[in-house]
Amino acid sequence: MEETYIDEDEEDMAFLAEQDLDDDEENAGGATQNPPGTQDLDWLENEANGGATQNSNKRGPSDFEKNNTENDDDDDGDDAEKAAAKKKRSINPTPSLTEEELAxxxxxxxxxxxxxxxKERELELELLRYKSVARNAPPLLTSAEAVSAGFRVISVTDPKDSTHRVYLKVEERPFGELDGDSNDENDVLLSENQLARKKGKRGYDHARATINRIHLLNEPINDMLMEIEEKKSAALAASLEEQANRENTMPTEEEMRSAEEEETMSVEDFAEMQRKKKKIIELKAKIASASWLTKYAPRKFTDLISDERSNRELLRWLKMWDKIVFNKKTPDQMMNHSIINPSVMKASNGQNRNNNYNNNSSKYQQKTEELYDASGRPMKKIALVSGGPGSGKTTLAHIAAKHAGYRVVEINAASTQKSTNGLVEAVKQAVEMRSVLESMKGISVSTRSDSQNARPNCLVIDEIDAIFGGNEGKGAMSALLKLANGTLGGKKNSNGPLNRPIILICNDMYSAALRQLRDASKLVRLRPPLAARVTGRLREISSKEKISSDPRALSQLAETCELDIRACLNHLQYKSLARGKFTMADAPISGESKDVGAKALEMMRDVYRGRHAFMEKTYPGPAKHFSWMYDRLETFGDDNLLLESTFENLPSAKLNDSTMEMFALASNDISNADIFKSSKLANSTDYFYGQIASVHHRASGCSTMDSVEFPKIKTAERELQRKREITKEWMEKAKIDSRSISMRNSSSVDVLPYVLTIIAPDVGRAAGYDFMSQNESEVLKRAVDVTRSAGLTYAKTSSKGSFDRSTYSAGLQLQPAIDELVKYGCGVPGMVSKPISANGAAIRMSREEWIAQRNALNDERDKLRNEKLVDRRELGPNARELVAREVTMDEIRERARSYNPEGVFTPEKGGERGVEKKQFTNQNVVNLPQSAAYDEMKKASNARLELGFSGGNKHRIAASTKPKSLTTVGVTKYKYNEGFTNALRRTVYMKDLFPGMVASKDVEEEEGEKEEDEKEAINNKNRGEEAMMV
Amino acid sequence: MHGGNIFVCVFLFFRLFRLFALRANFSSLSLLLLLCFSIITKNTSQNLISSYIMSLWVDKYRPIELNQCEHVNASVANHLKELVKDGDCPHLLFYGPSGSGKKSLVLALLSTIFGPGAHKTKVEQKTWKIDATSTRKIEVDLMTQSSNYHIEINPSDAGYKDRYVVQEVIKEMARSRPIDAQGNAGYKILVLTECDKLSKEAQHGLRRTMEKYSSACRLILIADSVNRVLEAVRSRCLPVRVAAPRAEDIEKVLYDIAAKEKLTLPPQLCSKVAVFAKRDLRRAILALEACRVANYPFKETQSVQTTDWELYIAQIAAEILAEQSPKRLLQVRGRIYELLVNCIPPTLIFQTLCFYLSKRLDDEMKHEVIRWAAQFEHKLQLGSKAIIHIEAFIAQFMATYKRKLISAFA
Structure with missing residues (x-):
């Protein structure tokens, strides 16, 4: 079994890797239009494009021709000039060619x-015709008119075909400001001017005219220039190489460049360009330095440094939409196909590959059924990505969506109107049609963006916890849920179920407002990335930025920023930009990432230690400590933080106190401070500072302060909030009859510990009711009843990745996870901290010390975990599965009862739960995914076994499985297998084991087998001697 | 069978509907609807009682009618029965310690007044929009459990907004007065649990609305302790004291349950459970069921399960008594965090910790402990961060205990 898991995994990996590859290729294809160097700056261009409000059409460089001809009808003289220039140039790059070749x-x-x-002339005519129809296009201009209208005309030559020119529209602006170096854009323009100056005085004149903002045609000017130059240099390099090849020498790039420089007349131009290029690159670097955060934002799926498992989980979910969106096969289907459809199996000639899958076909089948609904959409139609700030939620959502072939449409919930209608409209629009913006762009989209626009939308709603509060938020959420289930706007208006994936992003999955949504959506909890990956990325970036960085400093940076990559990068950039290096001194001490934090820690050092020389001077007299401290506290600002960190650090302060009296007094002071902080008295803040200053007074004998800690009350509060949500969920889910649970806040205190015992009886190996003693089965039945009435069930936890196969069967957890509320002795997660030395740096321990300390900590925890507080059983995985199944079955029975009170199915008799055969309409089938899954599983396992055991005569498979699949159309039969566990049970006949012996009677047996199957479906108890367990 | 009845009912409805609808007599139509509805509710009540079978024993053997209170609160139940014989009742205030059967009595009372329909409830999360001032609007989310005859809410869940809730709910109820079969305007019952946790403002608000809308609704207040309910509110209600059951009574109930479950319960175990429960019937029944699951047939020496948090607090108490040092204080802090995070109310921590600490102390120290515990619990009510006050108590105890130890050995 282990092995098969691995296989599956490998397959998944392989599949994903393939996808990665595909994507990479795609990217590579796209990149040919952009020189590789500019790729990093894509965001800049986009931003520039988006930010400018120009009516500029989007045009790729290849479209220049068209644009130019519009405005160019009287520029013949120019053309002639240029043609001459070009002639010159076209000769130049290859001076060593033979005369013939040259000619x-x-x-x-x-x-x-x-x-x-x-062609140009033709196009001109055509465009003229076209222009007259075009709506918003500017009137046709001659170049002179263009100039007077504020266009600046620069011709940028291209070595290959230099007939094209670029026209730029320029906004007016006093020329004087051009000289300032302050604006990066100006710099670009200056270089632009230089270019113009070189080209001729006309350009120069206009450069002298007022310039501020380039209304770009398609891309920023420097990019276009870059591109052209790139081409130019490429051509040159190519010719040089050719030449070099001919001479059988392999010049290095340096030589090539020097060769380029040496090209006299011809290359002079190019050299000039080179210089400019360099300058532009520098300028670009300056621009890019605006934020490393965006500059080094991940662009590919493989770039992501967030937790791999969560990443894949989300991607996998996105891929599950493939069938609906792209009409492709979903990954699960791809892998299963050969098993589901035996004919394909046959066609593929049964390689080893397939045999591997045979073993886990049923598992896949089951899983697939769980994950998809009847229409092939994923069961969970919304993904809810949660994670702390800076964990990369938004980036993940965007990149995963892009990777899966979607176009990301983002709605920021916080910024959109809170009204339900507004949100729903936006969502609908995004899901059902192209966005308005896009359709407006319609005509002039360039080819590249066209291919992007053709992609289906994937909606990303950011910060949803911001909207789903209060009544209106509730409306918005229920509307969203309805949309997901395809029931919005009643039966008439509904456009059927959701057709595009929706990804929601929130900080806290457990916020009360999202409770409803949690059940309906695929939960992806983004854990913070591994520290190693964060530091690795930081190192990579710093080396790219040519900053010498201390690896230790980087790792400390990552740690203190709590692996918040955003904070890390901001810090790194801020600290190192000026000096070009990043050392230990630059690394922040714990808590500095939050500005006040550093102040708070310093404050604490003062409260618990401080006797400063200057204090003695400024505050003479007996009350100097108090008044100094008081003044200091008053200026601090964040009272809450002050209180919390004073409390946090009290026990670690070494008060000179063996009797604990000082501790008692100090903690009493803190307790008072808390009261004054919450009090509404007019002077309460004064008293508050007084109390804290009094703590300082108590601690004045304290000479040493080992470590200062950042307060962790917040962490505990968050955890409490999470667990409260669990109890609330439990209270809501409990049946109304369970008065002791529903509507009682204290049920988690007095009822919960007993409920957990009662639902976990001793059921031996839990192989099913058949194998249990009277007592055992009674107890189990009772446990099932209680579990159900208490609103509990066992379910695979959704937060665990589907890739985590090891926990797949064992990972059935109580739902709601109330068992978490009796966990003691392991500490509150996230509350154990690393000691920090008095000077603020984390204490550097040797590896041995660290290991020893960690082991000690672990030992203590294990000890506590082992000495269980209450001797309580826990159900084993088998029993859990059994109970979960029984609970589901009970639900089904009840539903059936309410659906048809006359009772179609046979009632239970005397505790004996026989095989029940039930028929439901299709409507009910949708609601019962699990039983359907089991049914399918059975079928798949039949197919599998037949395949596995029938050996040579494969024709039987097709014959025997085909009619079966036909009979299932319309009515679905539900078979309830007593004692079902993870192990598969089915009938195997002797003839299957020895096909040779009965080969002659094949046909008869086939008939017989079919009958057997029918019988088996009705009663699988009468199996006879020839049946055995598998 | 129920299905048949419903069918008959629907059939009847349509026959009569034809008769009445032709005359367009709307009022008689609504009367008919009510009639049909009452038939349906009567039917489903049987169904409902059968569904109790699957839940915990605590819920399964909860008295449904006042008649069924045999061993515990029998006299109270009798009085209540007499009280509501005419189908009306004053405002009531039930008070008594947890697990004494207040809620059960209230539920039984409801079904005695209104019939089994009172048990047909639904739980829902309700949101109220309240105009706090002319400019500000407040939204309050609360869970309610309601039948056609009553609404049950726990207003203290709303925190500081509780005063708006009680007023708003009562107003809302007054707006939709039920009409009974005879066409008389009836009343609804509002059950407010954990009344002692209501803020003073809310209780004052209650005082006013109780009188104003008394014709439309009756209030049943449930509180652990009557001391925290305002005098003014108390005087407007008929107080009903529900005493904690004695161990003998609990034993009787346990035997009863064992008999109904067809179990043989050895007397030793039964009294053990009863004593363990500390006069808390809920705890006793839960413990018995846990015993059943843990081991059957019962052994006389079988241990009775207690709660995890209690054991943990006992452990903490032992640790505090073993060593008094800043290091231990820090360690204990982590433990207290765990308790708090697991939704154990701070007051309960105080109470239990105090109990386990004083177990091993002499009388003089016991006074000290209780004094400090009381002081810091009071501070906890005034302040906002529970952990600070609990730790202050522990530090204070450590100091006092250490002083005591030193003086004893010196």
Missing amino acids: KELAEKKRKQQELER
């Missing part, structure tokens, strides 16, 4: 140019 090339070029000119 040939020239001829070729000429021909090409003529052709181009012809």
Whole structure:
């Protein structure tokens, strides 16, 4: 079994890897349009494009021609000039060519140019025609008109075909400001001017005219320049290489470059360009330095540093939509296909691969059924991604969606209107049609963005916890839920079930407002990334930025920022940009990531230790400590933080006190301080500071302070909130009859510990009712009843990744997870902290020390865990499965009862739970995924076994499985197997084991077998001697 | 069988509907609806009682009618029965320690007044929008359990907004007065649990609305301790004291349950459970069921399960008594955090810790402990962060205990 798990995993991995590859290829394809160097700056361009409100059309560089011709009808003179220049240039790059070749090339070029000119003229006409229809297009201008209208005309030449020009629209702005170095954009423009200056005085003149903002045609000007230059240099390099090859020498790049420089007349131009390019690159770096956060944002799925498992979980869920969205096979189907459909199996000629899958087909089958609903959509139609700030939720959502082939439409819940209608409209729009913006762009989208727009939308709603509060939020949420289930707007208006995936992002999955949503959505809990990955990324970035960084400093940075990559990067950039290095001194001490935190820690050091020389001077007199402290406290600002950190650090302060009296007094002071803080008295804040200052007074004998800790009350409060949510959920889910649970706040205190005992009876090996003693089965039946009435069940925890196979069967957890409320002795998660030395740096321990300390800690915890407080049994995985199944079955029975009170199914007689055969309409089938799953599982296992055991005569498989699949159309039969566990039970006949012996009677047996199958479906108890367990 | 009855009912309804609808007599139509409805509710009550079978014994053997209170609270039940014989009742205030049967009595009372329909309840999360001032609007979320005849809420869940809740709910109830079969305007009952945890403002608000809307609704207040209910509110209610059951009574109940479950319960175990429960009937029944699951047939020496948190607090108490040092204080702090995080109310921690500490102390120290516990619990009510006050208590205890130890050995 282990082995098969591995296989599955490998397959998954392989599949995902393939996807990765595909995507990479795609990216590579797309990248050819952009030189690789500019890729990093894509965001900049996008932002620039998005930010500017120009009516500029989006045009790729290849479209210049078209645009130019619009405005270019009287520029013949120019053309001639250029043609001459080009002639010159076209000769230049290859000076060492033979005369013949040169002549040939020239001829070729000429021909090409003529052709181009012809084309140009044609296009011109066409465009003229087109223009007259176009709506918002500016009127046709001559270049002179264009100039007077504030266009600046620069011609940028391209070494290959230099017939094109770029026209830029320029906004007016006093020229004087151009000289300032303050604005990066100005710098770009300056270089632009230089270019213009070189090109001719017309450009120069206009450069002297007022310039501020380039209304870009498609991309930022420098990118276009870059691109052109790139091409140019590529062409040059190519020709050089060719030449070099011919001479059988392999020049290095350096040589090539020097060679380039040496090209006299011809390369001078290029050298100039090179220089400019360098400058542009520098400028770009400056621009990019605006934020490393965006500069080094991950672009590919493999770039993500957040927890791999969560990443894959989300991606997997996205892929599950493939069938609906792309009409492709979902990953599960892809892998299962050969098993489900035997004909395919046959076609693939039964390689080893398939045999591997045979073993776990049923498992897959079962899983698949659990995950998809009848229409092939995932059961959970919404994904809820949660995680702390900076854990990369938004990035993950965006990248995973992109990776899966979607176009991300993001709605920021916090910024949209809170009204239900607004949200729902936005969601609907995003899910059902192209967004408005896009359809407006419609005409002029370039080819590249076109391919992107053709992608289906994937809706990402950020910060949903911000909207789902209060009544309106509730409306919005229920609307969203309805939308997900396809029931919005009544039967008439509904557009059927949801067709596109929706990803919701929140900080806290357990906030009360999201409770309803939690049940209906796929939960992806983004754990903070591994520290190693964060530091690795930091190192990578710092090396890219050419910053010498101390690895220790980086790891400390990662740690103190609590693995919040956003905070890390901001800090790194801020601290190292000026000096170009990042050392231990730059690394923040714990808590500094939050600004006040550092102050708080310093404050604590003062409260518990401080006797400063200057204090003696400033505050003479007997009350100097008090008044100094009081003043200091007053200026601090955050009273809550002050209180919490004073409390946090009290026991670790070494008060010179063996009798504990000082501790008692100090903690009494803190207790008073808490009262004054919450009190509404006019002077209460004064008293509050007084109390804290009094703590300082008590501690004045304290000479040493080992470590200062950041307060952790918040962590505990969060955890409490989470557990409260669990109890609330439990109270809501409990049946109304369970008066002792529902509507009682204290049920978690007095009832819960007993309920946990009662639902976990001793049921031996829990192989099913058949194998239990009278007492055992009675107890189990009772346990099932109590479990159900208490609103509990066992379910696979959704937070665990589906890739985590090891916990798949054993991972059935109580739901709601009330058993977490009796966990003691392990500490509150996230509350154990590393000691920090008095000077604020984390205490550096040697590896041995650290290990020793950790082991001691673990030992203590294990001890506590082992000495169980209450001797309580826990159900084993088998029993859990059994109970979970029984609970489900009971639900079904009850539903059936209410559905048809006459009772179609046979009632239980005397505790004997026989095989029940029930028929439901299809409507009910949808509600019963689990039993359907089991049914399917059985079928799959039949197919599998037949395949596995029938050996040579494979034709039987097709024959015997086909009619079966036909009979299941319309009515679904539900078979309830007594004592069902994870192990599969089915009938195997001797003839299956020895096919050779009965080969002659094949046909008869086939008939017989079919009958057997029917019988088996009715009663699987009468199996006879020839049946055995598998 | 129920299905048949419902069918008859529906049939009847349609026959009569035809008769009446033609005359467009709307009032008689609504009367008919009510009639049909009452038939349906009578039917389903049987169904409901049968569904009790599957829940915990505590719920399963809860008295449904006042008649069924045999061993515990029998006299109270009799009085109540007399009280509501005419189908009406004054405002009531039930008070008594937890597990004494207040809620059971209230539920039984409801079903005695209104019939089994009172047991047909639904739980829902309700939101009220309340105009606190002319400019500000407050939204309150609360869980309610309601039947056609009553609403049960726990207003203290709403925190500081509780005063708005009680007023608003009562107003809402007054707006929709039920009409009985005879066309008389009836009343609804509002059950407020944990009344002693209501803020003073809320209780004052209650005082006013209790009188104003007394014709439309009756209040049943449930509180652990009558001391924390305002005098003014108390005087408007008929107080009903529900005493904690004695161990003998608990034993009787346990035997009763064992007989109904067809179990043989050895007397030793029974008295053990009864004593263990400390006059808390709920705890006794739960413990008995846990015993049943743990071991059957029962052994006389079988141990009775207690709660995890109690054991943990006992452990903490032992640790405090073993060593008094800042290091231990820090360690204990972690433990207290765990308790708090597991939804154990701070007051309960105080109480239990105090109990386990004083177990091993002489009389003089016991006074000290109780004094400090009381002082810091009071501070806890005034302040906001429970952990601070609990730790202050522990530090104080450590200091006092250490002083005592030193003086004893010196």
